[in-house]
Each structure stands twice: as structure tokens, then as C-alpha cells.
Amino acid sequence: MADNKIRVRFAPSPTGPLHIGGVRTALYNYLFARKQGGKMIFRIEDTDSTRFVPGAEEYIIESFKWLGIEFDEGVGIGGDKGPYRQSERREIYKQYVEQLLQNGAAYYAFDTPDELNAKRQEVANFQYDASTRTQMRNSLTLPEDEVKRLLETEPYVVRFKINAGEEVHVKDIIRGDVVVNSSVLDDKVLYKSADQLPTYHLANIVDDHLMEISHVIRGEEWLPSAPLHVLLYRAFGWQDTMPAFAHLPLLLKPDGKGKLSKRDGDKLGFPVFPLQWTDPQTGNISSGYRESGYLKEAVINFLALLGWNPGTEQEILSLDELTNQFDLAKCSKSGAKFDYMKGWWFNREYLLLRSDDELAPDFLKILEANGVHTTADKAAQVIGMMKQKVVEYVDGQSGQTRKRNISFLADLWPLCDFFFCAPQDYDRADKFIVKNWKENTAAEMQALACQLEGVESWTVEDMKAAIDPWVAESGIRPWNAWRICLVGKGQGPDMYELAAFLGKQETLERMAHAVKTLA
Ligand code: GLU
Numbered sequence: 001m002a003d004n005k006i007r008v009r010f011a012p013s014p015t016g017p018l019h020i021g022g023v024r025t026a027l028y029n030y031l032f033a034r035k036q037g038g039k040m041i042f043r044i045e046d047t048d049s050t051r052f053v054p055g056a057e058e059y060i061i062e063s064f065k066w067l068g069i070e071f072d073e074g075v076g077i078g079g080d081k082g083p084y085r086q087s088e089r090r091e092i093y094k095q096y097v098e099q100l101l102q103n104g105a106a107y108y109a110f111d112t113p114d115e116l117n118a119k120r121q122e123v124a125n126f127q128y129d130a131s132t133r134t135q136m137r138n139s140l141t142l143p144e145d146e147v148k149r150l151l152e153t154e155p156y157v158v159r160f161k162i163n164a165g166e167e168v169h170v171k172d173i174i175r176g177d178v179v180v181n182s183s184v185l186d187d188k189v190l191y192k193s194a195d196q197l198p199t200y201h202l203a204n205i206v207d208d209h210l211m212e213i214s215h216v217i218r219g220e221e222w223l224p225s226a227p228l229h230v231l232l233y234r235a236f237g238w239q240d241t242m243p244a245f246a247h248l249p250l251l252l253k254p255d256g257k258g259k260l261s262k263r264d265g266d267k268l269g270f271p272v273f274p275l276q277w278t279d280p281q282t283g284n285i286s287s288g289y290r291e292s293g294y295l296k297e298a299v300i301n302f303l304a305l306l307g308w309n310p311g312t313e314q315e316i317l318s319l320d321e322l323t324n325q326f327d328l329a330k331c332s333k334s335g336a337k338f339d340y341m342k343g344w345w346f347n348r349e350y351l352l353l354r355s356d357d358e359l360a361p362d363f364l365k366i367l368e369a370n371g372v373h374t375t376a377d378k379a380a381q382v383i384g385m386m387k388q389k390v391v392e393y394v395d396g397q398s399g400q401t402r403k404r405n406i407s408f409l410a411d412l413w414p415l416c417d418f419f420f421c422a423p424q425d426y427d428r429a430d431k432f433i434v435k436n437w438k439e440n441t442a443a444e445m446q447a448l449a450c451q452l453e454g455v456e457s458w459t460v461e462d463m464k465a466a467i468d469p470w471v472a473e474s475g476i477r478p479w480n481a482w483r484i485c486l487v488g489k490g491q492g493p494d495m496y497e498l499a500a501f502l503g504k505q506e507t508l509e510r511m512a513h514a515v516k517t518l519a
Contacts, residue, residue, distance in 0.1 A: 006038025007214050010071070011204070013045045014056035017277035017286065018063055020338075021219055021251045021260065024303040028248060029217045030069050031304070031326035041211055042074025044085045045204065047197045054280055063274040067296050068319070073211075081211045086203045093198040096206045096236070097158050097191045105235035106190060109138040109159045110150050127186045130164035158191040160201075160232065168227040173215075173246040174331045180227040188228055201225065205232045208243055216243045217328065220335075223247040246328050249307045250335040260338045262286065268396035270340035274299070293362075293408035294343070298350040302343045306336040316349055344407040351407070352387065356380040363409045370413055372420045381501055382419050385493035386412050415491065419501060422510050423488025426518055432490030433518075436480035442519045445485060448478045449511045458504045460496045467496075485514035 010026040012018060033040040042064075044057055061076055073079030083089055100106035109128075111119075115137065120126045133140060138159070139147045150156065166182040190202040198206070208216060226245055233242040251260040254268060265272040265287075276288035289299050301317055310317065310325040317325070351359065360380040367374060390403045391411040406412060426433055448467070455466045471478065482495050486507065492498055499507045 005214055006033060006036040007041060007212050008033045008038065008217055009041040009043050009074075009208070009211065009213050011043040011045050011207075011218075012060055013048065013051065013200075014053060014060065015048075015051040016053050016056055016279075017273045017275070017288075018056075018060045019262075020272050020274065020289075020303070023063065023067070023274050023299075024251065024306060025217065025219050025248060026064065026069055027067075027300060027303055028308070028326070028328070028331070031323050032215065032217060032328055033072075034323045035326055038214070039072040040070075041079070041081075041213070042071040042077065042084065043207060043211070044075050044087075045200060046085060046087045047200060047203050049087075049195055049197070059275060059277060066275065066290050067300060084211075086207065087197070089203070089207070090196060092210070093191070093203055093206055094196075097198060097202065100160070100190070100235055101158065103235070104161070106158050106160050107133075107139045108147060108151065108156050109136065109187075109189075110142075110154055110156050111137050128159065129162060129183070129186050133159075133161075133187060156193045157189045159187040160190050160228070160235070162187055162228075162231060168230055170223075170226040170230055170245055172223075172226070173244055173328050174249075175223075175247060175333055178223070178226070182227070182231070185228055185231075201228060201232065205229055205236070209233070209236070209238050209241065212241075213243045215246060215328075217246045217248065220247045220250045246331070249332050251306060252335040252337045254338055254340060256335070256337045259335075264338070265340075268340060269394075270343065293410045294347050295350045295354075298343070298346040301350070302346040306338065307331050316346075316353075341404075344404065348405050348407040351409070356383040356387075359383050359409060363412065366410055366413055367420070370417075372417075374420060378419075378501070382416055383409075383412065385497055385501070386415055389415055391415065418487045418492060419498075422506070422513065423486075424513075426484065426488055426514070428518075430489060432480070433484055436490075437484055437518050441481045442515045444476050444478055445481055445511055445515050447474070447476065448482060449508055449515075452499075452504070452508060452511075455504070458500060460500050463496050463499060482511075484518070485511045 008029040010029050012022055030040055032038070046052055046057075057075070064071070071077055073081065074084040097106065101108070116128075119132075119136070123132070126132065128136065135141075140161075142150070162182050162185050164183045168180050168182050168185075170178040170180070172178050188201055189199050191198045197203075207213075226247070230242070233239050252258065253260050253264050260272065262272050271287040271289050271292050271294075273286055273288045274290065276291040277286045278284070279286070290296075297318070300319060300322070301315075304317065304322045304326075305315065308326065308331045311330065314321075357376070357380045360376040360383065363379045363383055364374070364376055367379060387406050389406055391406055391414070392401050392403055394400070395402050426437075428434070451467055451470050452463070455463050467478075470476075479495060480490070483490060483492060486492070486495070486498055486502065502510070
């Protein structure tokens, strides 16, 4: 169904690198908008200048560029409802703050930080609300001329006047009707004269209204703000065009105990940011999905299924399939465990979906970084021979070494050096060598080398045709020792394939070197 009235937004605050949960929020907005033929807006919510981090906005934009999540309007794109950066909309907000002040939905407050602290000390769980605002210094308690004087001479804030004892309904597509009593809400600050900027709540509501947002899809951490937002829509008289809400389930730690944090990633060894991030203040580097070798399709598929599933067994879904099947109403209410090993699994599946030739350029980069210069064709051959192998990793939880399937191109390198560097020394204590290099092995390898000399075209087929009958006839089982010659240890691919890759000369040289060294 194409409905061009559907307009969603992703509205991050540039306070640091985008958390992977934020990426999922953007993805769900994107899938929802695409499916309905709607528009997706990219807005920067930067009204809190104290939390502004340089580079964060650029980082967010680059993250979506990498993932292929495209916006229709917004910062860096344009559109007829801009500007889309809140710090450029000061004048717009001022008139809406004025509107609330005039219709009595908001008031000026002059309490200093010290006065507020004193009050908090005096009253346990102090909340600035209908029960306490009468004791505070604000335009509801002070005489008019005093208010006028203070407005000219002192910093002030504008607070939202929330009536007590009213049921506020938040209609949430995922959570149903969420009801909160207004008495638990405080008279939130909407505007600060100090920086002449509105707070998040006011700017967020005004912009959602002016940008004609139809659906607010965001993380569960914003659910507590939603009743206040509903009241703000009402105070402005915008209740008829209020967007529908959908608060997405939290991303939980892998063990399900609490909210996913950067520390979990550091401890267990997975990124919590889409791209690598260098903290501009400390220089600390946090790992990113892109730099860790994840394919963007894998990241998207993995994130899409954290909190939603299509209700079938199918797990590998392209962006188009996700778009077609996505249903906001089927998102789960309960938090989604961040199963990072499932992320490895997705990455492996998507690696295997690409051809060896497609993967070669990225693998070449890894090889180059390790001092190996070769061709894309050779890199592709190595991928083909090795991608079904397993690799060791250190489990972050137990500290134990475990094995898993190859999930990243970088997993291949530690298994692959022998393709490019001939073994020089052999570990004589190595069990495989002890077991397979006996007194007569050198002679057997010389005999095998003799057979190989006679192979004309150095292909797997021709080698096979020459060697297999010789093996049958001679009774020599050359495989393990041949492996020691070419690899230096008990690892690697099929021997004929390896020999074909190395070429005749290199194969025979490695055999001669082993015979000489291990004799
Ligand atoms: N600026 C908020 C954030 O950083 C946006 C919350 C919302 O989507 O309303 O996530």
C-alpha cells in the first residue's frame, strides 16, 4: 500500500557514536516507511549544547551510508520542511514557547540551581509539580511586576504546567494503551533563557508536528517521555494530528540481564557501534562493525531480527524481503538479547553468499596488511580452499579457547600464511610431525617428487592421474608427510589443490627443503 502520508523520522542527538540500538531504530523506521511507500526524515537533535560531540553528526551520516539506509529528507539531503538541524531552528521554537505561555500551559520559573538543591534536600523525592510549584519562585507565585523585572535581569526557564490526577493515554502500536497518571510527571523544563534554546521535549514535539511526522518509532528508553509528549500535543491543540507511537524493545546484554552496554562489547569482544569511533577527547578507539569485517547485509539482517521476526523459519532475509515482511505490530514488547554469536553466524552466511572473486579485493587488503602481495585471483583461490575451515577464538566469558566456523575474511589469515610463505623451520616437537615424519619419509618424499617431476600440466586432474595410481602401487601413504613439506604442519587444504596453487617449482622446492631439513 503506497501511502505518502506516512512520514517517519530518525532523530539522533550528536552526543557520540551511534549505538547499535540506534541503528536498529533507524532500520525499523526505514523498513516501515519503505513498506508503506512513505518518507523517512533525518533530523539532528542538538539543542543540548553541553552534550555536543564534534564529529558525531558526520559519524552518524557515514554509518547509514555504509549500511545503505537512505533518507528522503533531512540534514545533508534537504527538503521543504527544513532546516533539519534543531540548533538552526531557534526562532521557530521561540514562537511555540510563547504560545504555551500565553494560553497558560507553561510558566516562567526563576529558581536557581542552589534553591532547587536546597528543596531536594528538604523534601524527599522532590518533584516540581502541581503540589510543589506554589512554594517555588515562578510566574505563578510572584507578582507580575516582579516577574517582569526578573525576566529582564535573571536567567529563567519555562516549565510545562501539568495538571495533577489526570489519566494520560499513550497509544502504542507495540504496547497497546499505556496509561500513566499525570501526577507522576514533573513540570518539565521546555526552554532555557541561558542558551535561548528549547529542551529536547519541546523541540521534538514542535518538529514532529511541523515535519508532519505520522509515526514516532523509537527506543523503549523514550517511553517514559511519551505521556508528557501527549500532553504537549494537547496543549498546542495538535491532538488530531498527533503521530502514532511505537516504542521498540530494549537491546539486552547477551545473557539477558540488563541493558546492552559498551562494556559488554569490550568484555565479550563484539562492537556496539556501526563504525570505528575515536573519542575526540581521550583518543580512545571503539571498534565498529565495518572495521571488524562485518558485511552490511549481515548487520542489517541480524539487527532486523532483534525484536521482530517474520513469523517463519526463514532467517536469511534481504533488505527487500525484510521490507516486504516487516510489521511494526509484530515487534516484541520484551527486550531482545544481543546474541553476538548469532551476528557471527549471519556474517558467515553472507560471506558464503558472495563468490570468492567478490570477496577477493577485501581479502587482498588483509593480505597486504600482513606483508603479502599477490593477485586477486590467488586471493580468491585461497578463500575457496579455506572458507569451510574452523578458526580458534578466545571466549570473552570463560577466557577459554574455542573453535568456530570462519565468519570473517580476517579469520582466514592466521590459517593461510603457508600459501604465500614457504615453511623454513619445522617444529620437531609438533605431534603431527613426530607422528608422520619417520626414518624413511625423506626417501618417500624424494620418490613422490620424482613422480611429480613427470607431471606436465600442473593441474589437480593431471597430478591426480599421475599420483593416485603410484600411491596404490607403491603402498606409500605420502599425504601427511607431503603436507609437512608444503604447509609445515598438519593443516591446510587438499594437497593437490595446494600444490596446484603453489605451482610446480615452488612445490618441488618446498619438498626439497623439507627433505634436507628434516632428514
Ligand atoms: N534525540 C533523541 C535521541 O537521541 C530522539 C528521541 C526520539 O526519537 O524522540 O534518541
